[in-house]
Amino acid sequence: MRGIRVDRRSILAGLLVSAAATPLTGGALAQGNPLPSWNEGLSKKSILDFVSAVTKEGAPDFVPAPERIATFDNDGTLWCEQPMYVQLAFALDRVKALSGKHPEWRRKQPFQAVLDNDLASLAKAGEKGLVELVMATHAGMTTADFEKIAGDWIASARHPKFDKPYTDLVYQPMLELLAYLRSNGFKTFIVSGGGIEFMRPWSERVYGIPPEQVVGSSIKTQFKIDNGVAQLIRLPAIDFVDDGPGKPVGINSHIGRRPIAAFGNSDGDFQMLQWATLSPGKRFGLIVHHTDAAREYAYDRKSPFGKLDKALDAADSNGWIMVSMKDDWKRIFGFQ
Amino acid sequence: MRGIRVDRRSILAGLLVSAAATPLTGGALAQGNPLPSWNEGLSKKSILDFVSAVTKEGAPDFVPAPERIATFDNDGTLWCEQPMYVQLAFALDRVKALSGKHPEWRRKQPFQAVLDNDLASLAKAGEKGLVELVMATHAGMTTADFEKIAGDWIASARHPKFDKPYTDLVYQPMLELLAYLRSNGFKTFIVSGGGIEFMRPWSERVYGIPPEQVVGSSIKTQFKIDNGVAQLIRLPAIDFVDDGPGKPVGINSHIGRRPIAAFGNSDGDFQMLQWATLSPGKRFGLIVHHTDAAREYAYDRKSPFGKLDKALDAADSNGWIMVSMKDDWKRIFGFQ
Numbered sequence: 001m002r003g004i005r006v007d008r009r010s011i012l013a014g015l016l017v018s019a020a021a022t023p024l025t026g027g028a029l030a031q032g033n034p035l036p037s038w039n040e041g042l043s044k045k046s047i048l049d050f051v052s053a054v055t056k057e058g059a060p061d062f063v064p065a066p067e068r069i070a071t072f073d074n075d076g077t078l079w080c081e082q083p084m085y086v087q088l089a090f091a092l093d094r095v096k097a098l099s100g101k102h103p104e105w106r107r108k109q110p111f112q113a114v115l116d117n118d119l120a121s122l123a124k125a126g127e128k129g130l131v132e133l134v135m136a137t138h139a140g141m142t143t144a145d146f147e148k149i150a151g152d153w154i155a156s157a158r159h160p161k162f163d164k165p166y167t168d169l170v171y172q173p174m175l176e177l178l179a180y181l182r183s184n185g186f187k188t189f190i191v192s193g194g195g196i197e198f199m200r201p202w203s204e205r206v207y208g209i210p211p212e213q214v215v216g217s218s219i220k221t222q223f224k225i226d227n228g229v230a231q232l233i234r235l236p237a238i239d240f241v242d243d244g245p246g247k248p249v250g251i252n253s254h255i256g257r258r259p260i261a262a263f264g265n266s267d268g269d270f271q272m273l274q275w276a277t278l279s280p281g282k283r284f285g286l287i288v289h290h291t292d293a294a295r296e297y298a299y300d301r302k303s304p305f306g307k308l309d310k311a312l313d314a315a316d317s318n319g320w321i322m323v324s325m326k327d328d329w330k331r332i333f334g335f336q
Numbered sequence: 337m338r339g340i341r342v343d344r345r346s347i348l349a350g351l352l353v354s355a356a357a358t359p360l361t362g363g364a365l366a367q368g369n370p371l372p373s374w375n376e377g378l379s380k381k382s383i384l385d386f387v388s389a390v391t392k393e394g395a396p397d398f399v400p401a402p403e404r405i406a407t408f409d410n411d412g413t414l415w416c417e418q419p420m421y422v423q424l425a426f427a428l429d430r431v432k433a434l435s436g437k438h439p440e441w442r443r444k445q446p447f448q449a450v451l452d453n454d455l456a457s458l459a460k461a462g463e464k465g466l467v468e469l470v471m472a473t474h475a476g477m478t479t480a481d482f483e484k485i486a487g488d489w490i491a492s493a494r495h496p497k498f499d500k501p502y503t504d505l506v507y508q509p510m511l512e513l514l515a516y517l518r519s520n521g522f523k524t525f526i527v528s529g530g531g532i533e534f535m536r537p538w539s540e541r542v543y544g545i546p547p548e549q550v551v552g553s554s555i556k557t558q559f560k561i562d563n564g565v566a567q568l569i570r571l572p573a574i575d576f577v578d579d580g581p582g583k584p585v586g587i588n589s590h591i592g593r594r595p596i597a598a599f600g601n602s603d604g605d606f607q608m609l610q611w612a613t614l615s616p617g618k619r620f621g622l623i624v625h626h627t628d629a630a631r632e633y634a635y636d637r638k639s640p641f642g643k644l645d646k647a648l649d650a651a652d653s654n655g656w657i658m659v660s661m662k663d664d665w666k667r668i669f670g671f672q
Contacts, residue, residue: 066546143588187548200592210402211592212523213548221588223581223607230607230614232588239589245559252479252557252568253575254590256536256547271559271566278566 034180036330037173043286043328046321047177050284051184054260061282065185069259071215071251071272072178074192074199076265076306077288078207080169082297083160085305087194088130090153094137102136111136135236139219143197143232151201164335167206171288171325172334174263178207181261189259191215191251193243193268197234215254217242243268248275260284270311273320285320287311292326295336370516372666373509379622379664382657383513386620390596391520397618401521405595407551407587407608408514410528410535412601412642413624414543416505418633419496421641423530426489430473438472447472471572475555479533479568487537500671503542507624507661508670510599514543522597527551527587529579529604533570551590553578579604584611596620606647609656621656623647628662631672 038044053061054068075081095105095114105111110125110133112118122129138146159169178188190199190209196216203209218239221232242250248271251259261284262269262276269287277283289308290299300308315322325332374380389397390404411417431441431450441447446461446469448454458465474482495505514524526535526545532552539545554575557568578586584607587595597620598605598612605623613619625644626635636644651658661668 066540069548189548196589196592204402212405212525212590214592218589221585223584223611225610225614228614229616230584230610232584232611248559248566248568249557253532253554254548256532256550274561274566275559275568278561278564280565 034183035173035176037176039328039330041328043321043323046284047180047286050261050282051181054282055184063260063282066187067257067260068181068184068186069189069255069257070181070186070261071189071191071247071255071259071263071276072174073264073266073269073272074190074194074216076290077263077269078170078174078190079166080159080162080296081306082290082299082303083305085194086166087198089157089166090150090198091133091137093153093157094149095133098137131238135219138195138197139234139236141234143221143234146197146234147201150198154202162333164333167202168335169333170206171329172331172336173329174288175207175334177263178209182208186261187213189213189215189251189255191242191247191262191272193217193241193247195219196242215242215250217246245271247272251275262286263288264311265290266306266308267310268306270314273311273318277318277320285315285318286323287315287320288323288325291324292329292332294326295332296325298326370519371509371512373512375664375666377664379657379659382620383516383622386597386618387517387520390618399596399618402523403593403596404517404520404522405525405591405593406517406522406597407525407527407583407591407595407599407612408510409600409602409605409608410526410530410552412626413599413605414506414510414526415502416495416498416632417642418626418635418639419641421530422502423534425493425502426486426534427469427473429489429493430485431469434473467574471555474531474533475570475572477570479557479570482533482570483537486534490538498669500669503538504671505669506542507665508667508672509665510624511543511670513599514545517597518544523549525549525551525587525591525595527578527583527598527608529553529577529583531555532578551578551586553582581607583608587611598622599624600647601626602642602644603646604642606650609647609654613654613656621651621654622659623651623656624659624661627660628665628668630662631668632661634662 035044053059054063056062072078075085092114095111099105099115105115110122110129113121113125154167157166158164159166162169181188188209190203192199194216196214196218199214199216200211203211203214220235220237220239222235224231224233240246240250247269251272258279259276260282262272263286264273265288273285277285290297292298299306300312371380389395390399392398408414411421428450431447435441435451441451446458446465449457449461490503493502494500495502498505517524524545526539526549528535530552532550532554535550535552536547539547539550556571556573556575558571560567560569576582576586583605587608594615595612596618598608599622600609601624609621613621626633628634635642636648
């Protein structure tokens with residue numbers, strides 16, 4: 001897939017579709033070492049200090065448990081987004097799987113490009129082409145059928161570099177962070193530019209985040225009774241793009257409370273980080289910086305997937321913690 | 337407000353704006369008598385039997401705790417919706433409160449009708465007029481400001497018949513039902529045609545349902561940085577109508593799981609009841625029928641607020657439990 005050149009917004013517009021917490025009110029639970037895959041240093045210390053500050057009853061920065069909302073981007077923040085967004089790999093695989101029923105795709109772009117692995121032509125199709133791919137692969141079935149299709153794919157597809165299921169390519173330090181926050185009364189949410197229905201079939205199993213705590217981009221659905229069974233049909237029309245300035249909107253719509261902590265890795269998370277941190281009270285913002293070409297990938301300002309540019313420049317003045325995956329993380333994935 | 341004649345859909349389109357659970361996996365918690373305000377009878381027995389069936393591990397109808405999703409309509413199901421939707425009373429009060437800054441409203445419908453208490457003219461303004469009222473009273477401020485306005489109003493306004501705060505006019509038997517379901521591992525959600533932001537400021541305090549478990553109608557919002565503070569501005573544009581066939585759509589968007597139990601009182605809940613019950617597996621649907629003119633109100637097929645007609649006819653064939661407030665409930669409100 002090297003050589004593909006489309007910007008992040010185009011891809012997300014195209015991909016448009018697609019926790020159980022035990023709240024405690026006491027002081028921060030240390031549990032020995034709650035973040036064993038994090039190296040000692042400023043990043044780890046900042047997390048521990050923040051959690052300690054907001055969970056100490058009577059202290060100036062105490063936040064009651066129901067208001068301890070933490071939001072996490074998914075692609076590049078909780079799991080690997082290279083060499084392409086996982087959901088794009090899913091869409092391309094679906095085009096191939098469905099091509100037998102669509103002989104016309106052999107002579108129609110952008111489908112022909114997908115079937116020929118012609119990445120240059122695919123890139124040329126731009127946002128319009130990606131939306132076409134998504135509508136052809138993510139709409140036209142019931143929500144239940146899509147859940148099964150997405151769930152089956154994620155259970156069988158493998159990452160091209162690591163030769164592992166994509167759900168093995170979640171960041172072990174972030175899993176520890178999610179669990180640590182929940183053990184301190186936080187409610188953890190995914191807020192992703194990816195498709196809400198693409199993540200929900202496995203978010204609870206992989207992250208401990210139940211479907212109702214997943215926010216994402218969506219296509220429209222329509223209610224229908226079919227042979228006495230109530231169904232929702234997925235329509236080929238964009239409903240909501242949960243990216244950039246859409247993230248605070250999606251957070252407000254789904255959560256109804258401003259997060260006190262937000263975690264991202266790209267410019268698509270810029271406004272979510274602002275929404276969480278540019279407000280009175282103790283706040284926490286963190287950016288996962290992909291600096292480890294050996295154990296994962298190294299990229300930021302020029303990456304078509306997970307471009308980090310504007311938010312990188314703004315991190316310092318906003319007090320956002322920059323996590324260097326290479327330096328701050330003892331290991332990246334659980335299997336390492 | 338008697339004499340106003342507008343249909344439910346118009347009102348909801350106009351009003352467009354605007355839980356902490358401890359999951360257990362064992363058998364149903366009896367807790368002595370968990371529903372003390374319910375008379376013995378078919379309604380109460382059906383609830384107890386359903387909860388027992390889905391919580392008994394190893395039994396054929398067992399449902400794992402994370403899938404025990406229960407959705408509740410608000411107006412007329414959890415609290416009183418007569419002589420008008422509470423949110424409509426709020427909108428009318430806001431027009432009066434804001435009229436000093438809008439001298440033009442004295443000569444402009446539908447505002448003039450509100451200021452003159454001219455209900456006939458107000459009714460004539462129809463859906464378009466109601467949308468105008470809502471946009472003038474629910475938009476043009478930040479989400480934080482609206483939360484304060486709605487919260488302040490709900491803390492001070494009083495019901496015209498009972499002379500109590502509206503939040504005292506929640507149904508005691510339904511509060512017990514919410515708590516009973518949560519104590520049996522259910523996650524309880526509000527799914528209302530009313531404005532999502534109108535309910536969230538008090539839903540946790542009154543119902544034990546946190547903001548992130550409230551689904552409702554909404555207007556659009558826009559992200560903005562204002563003097564270094566991140567804000568969401570409420571725009572005068574409809575985003576989503578969570579009523580009728582919109583309820584399954586809203587449920588899918590916010591919850592991502594099909595409820596196994598749904599509770600409503602009007603035709604606006606018809607498709608939510610179908611969505612929850614017309615699907616394989618053990619399911620439960622319940623309609624609160626307003627039959628008690630002495631202790632509350634008696635209405636159904638012809639009421640402009642909470643019209644129950646189509647869903648009344650369909651209850652029997654769908655196995656939905658019809659609760660008669662007069663016969664099934666020992667008391668209606670906690671203060672009685």
